[in-house]
Amino acid sequence: MKVAITSSGNSLESKLDQRFGRCGYFTIYDTETKGMEFIPNANKDAQEGAGPASVQLVASRNVQKIISGEFGIKIKSLLDSLKIQMIVFKEPEKTIQEIINMLNS
Amino acid sequence: MSPRPFRLRKISNPAVISGFKPYGNKKNGGKTESVFLHLEEYEALRLCDYNMLNHHQASVLMDISRPTLTRIYARARQKIAEALVLGKQIIIEGGKIYFDSEWFSCSSCGCYFNNPEKQEEIKECPLCKSTNFSNYEPIHDEPEESLTRCNDICICPDCGFEQPHRFGCPCKEEICPKCRHNMVRKGTPHSRNF
Numbered sequence: 496m497k498v499a500i501t502s503s504g505n506s507l508e509s510k511l512d513q514r515f516g517r518c519g520y521f522t523i524y525d526t527e528t529k530g531m532e533f534i535p536n537a538n539k540d541a542q543e544g545a546g547p548a549s550v551q552l553v554a555s556r557n558v559q560k561i562i563s564g565e566f567g568i569k570i571k572s573l574l575d576s577l578k579i580q581m582i583v584f585k586e587p588e589k590t591i592q593e594i595i596n597m598l599n600s
Numbered sequence: 601m602s603p604r605p606f607r608l609r610k611i612s613n614p615a616v617i618s619g620f621k622p623y624g625n626k627k628n629g630g631k632t633e634s635v636f637l638h639l640e641e642y643e644a645l646r647l648c649d650y651n652m653l654n655h656h657q658a659s660v661l662m663d664i665s666r667p668t669l670t671r672i673y674a675r676a677r678q679k680i681a682e683a684l685v686l687g688k689q690i691i692i693e694g695g696k697i698y699f700d701s702e703w704f705s706c707s708s709c710g711c712y713f714n715n716p717e718k719q720e721e722i723k724e725c726p727l728c729k730s731t732n733f734s735n736y737e738p739i740h741d742e743p744e745e746s747l748t749r750c751n752d753i754c755i756c757p758d759c760g761f762e763q764p765h766r767f768g769c770p771c772k773e774e775i776c777p778k779c780r781h782n783m784v785r786k787g788t789p790h791s792r793n794f
Contacts, residue, residue, distance in 0.1 A: 560726055562711075562727065571700075572698035572699050572700070574716070575698075575699035575701050575714070576699045577716075578716040580713060580714060580715070580726060581713065581714050582711055582712070582713040582726055583712040583713065584709075584710075584712075585710070585711075586710070597709065597727050597728050600728065
């Protein structure tokens with residue numbers, strides 16, 4: 496199963512990004528193959544509509560869960576209709592590596 | 601003056617099918633017209649007729665007013681009746697709605713998560729796999745109380761005892777605790793007869 500984690504940088508030591516639509520990178524982690532991929536977020540500096548565009552980007556990778564610090568009001572209903580699970584994790588100091596360890600534990 | 605803003609209807613369960621097709625239509629040579637049942641109408645029908653809620657309870661769940669819910673519900677029945685009588689097919693789609701799901705909070709890692717798959721129950725926290733989680737209400741805008749209370753008053757026609765009216769309980773089925781008489785709604789033409 497694929498999980499998307501919003502990340503501020505493109506390494507395992509980078510911190511969890513607290514925003515969803517305008518995060519720096521998306522980490523796509525596969526819990527079965529343990530493979531991962533960092534996708535730079537093209538909508539980082541978008542004026543508006545960053546959230547829905549990011550949803551499209553993440554949904555195209557067939558993820559089933561998204562871990563982020565916060566989800567906007569537009570995103571919630573969109574992800575609900577796409578049946579993607581949202582996990583709100585308000586720990587800005589956690590690194591991607593720590594979150595992946597939690598998923599594997 | 602600008603009109604009052606349109607309130608989006610909250611849908612908690614998307615329909616499992618996208619429509620119904622009639623069969624055995626002898627007229628029209630097999631051609632069938634369609635009726636578009638909006639998702640909000642489907643939801644109103646589901647809450648009122650399948651879950652057996654009254655209109656007020658259903659309206660709170662859909663985050664709209666009771667008269668609006670009743671209007672949507674009437675439209676839903678009108679459309680389904682039209683489909684049945686004229687042999688039209690029903691297509692469930694459209695409507696100004698948003699989806700909502702249940703939220704949970706995990707007490708061991710402190711995260712919040714939702715359940716996008718209504719049919720399946722959540723067994724563990726998706727992040728830390730602990731079973732130590734509980735239901736979480738993001739915004740408690742309307743407490744349960746609003747489901748059972750309004751400003752109307754039930755009055756006993758015999759002894760004049762008054763008590764607040766409860767939703768879903770017809771006044772005439774309420775029994776006066778003092779004289780065991782059936783009660784009536786205060787202020788209605790009926791109650792003035794006593």
